[in-house]
Amino acid sequence: QQAKQKKKLINNIPPSQSQKETNPLSMTLNDIILFLRNYKETNELTNLQNQIKNLETENQFLQQRITMYEEEYLMLINHIDKTRNLIVID
Secondary structure, X not given: OHHHHHHHHHHOOOOOHHHHHHXXXXXXXXXXXXXXXXXXXXXXXXXXXXXXXHHHHHHHHHHHHHHHHHHHHHHHHXXXXXXXXXXXXX
């Protein structure tokens, strides 16, 4: 009989409607497992969304740095060209 009781717990047959009406706060093991699975999925999704936001922010920052370095590079190239022209003229 203990094996049968354990099997009922594992299979987790939901309480009848009358049981739910008498105690609306009662939860079955199935209800708890379902809640935890949904919570885990929601939490994982939230974590992934946060990671995406962080990566997008980092990407924007890196794009700004690239733009800054490109501008500095162009300034240096212009300076080198001007210096060359001065050397050729001298």
